[in-house]
Amino acid sequence: MSNKNLLEMPSSYAVMDTEEMMYLDGGLNIGMNRGYLDKNICLDQARGVIRTYNWKNVTAEQLQREIYGHAVVYYKWSVLQNIPYLDEKVYSHVADGVDLDDQVDRYQWVWDNVTWRM
Numbered sequence: 001m002s003n004k005n006l007l008e009m010p011s012s013y014a015v016m017d018t019e020e021m022m023y024l025d026g027g028l029n030i031g032m033n034r035g036y037l038d039k040n041i042c043l044d045q046a047r048g049v050i051r052t053y054n055w056k057n058v059t060a061e062q063l064q065r066e067i068y069g070h071a072v073v074y075y076k077w078s079v080l081q082n083i084p085y086l087d088e089k090v091y092s093h094v095a096d097g098v099d100l101d102d103q104v105d106r107y108q109w110v111w112d113n114v115t116w117r118m
Helices: 018-025 039-053 062-078 088-094 108-113
Strands: 028-029 099-101
Touching: 018 062, 018 108, 062 099, 062 108
Parallel strands: none
Antiparallel strands: 028 099
16 A cells, blocks of 8 residues: 555654754744844844853854844845845845854855945
8 A cells, every 4th residue: 555645754753843953053043123223232132142052153243243234134125125235145044034153144244344334
């Protein structure tokens, strides 16, 4: 008897929720909040993440600019979409919240040189 739509899992498989997967992958998503349009709130958040997770490969200032950049692009996209370097790839990167990791973000140049100056 064939069951085409039945997925057989090995007896040793483990069920994992999203939070566990993010932890195992090394990063986390802090969501999106209008408060992140305030650079001071972003710095407090960045310091808290670094302290809580004991991150060593990224500075609080780098995370601050990343958090702020995500918020600026997310909340002000209609005004910013024609600015060079703020393309659909950047928007899709920020659309699901602020993904942070213990490393410099691949869009750090955008956060440092475009959004931080706003």
